[in-house]
Amino acid sequence: MPREVTDGNGTTWSCVEAYAGLDPEGKSEAARVEGTDRFRVIATPTGGAQTVEMELPAGWSDNLSDDELVQHIEKSA
Secondary structure, three states: OOEEEEOOOOOEEEEEEOOHHHOOOOOOOOOEOOOOOEEEEEEEEOOOOOOEEEEEEOOHHHHOOHHHHHHHHHHHO
């Protein structure tokens, strides 16, 4: 399930692990960065911003605050 956050400019970002749709239970290892506990995450914006790909630690959806997630998006943009 995507996680949504809104940045300081009012852009809403929908974040989901890359390739998550490959596993019907949403537990695909396809997004894992080989040899790490990090996962490829795609952040898709509303409005005119560009989609961002980033690598986040396992459990990012539950463990990162909205502010932390926005900071990762901004660093990757």
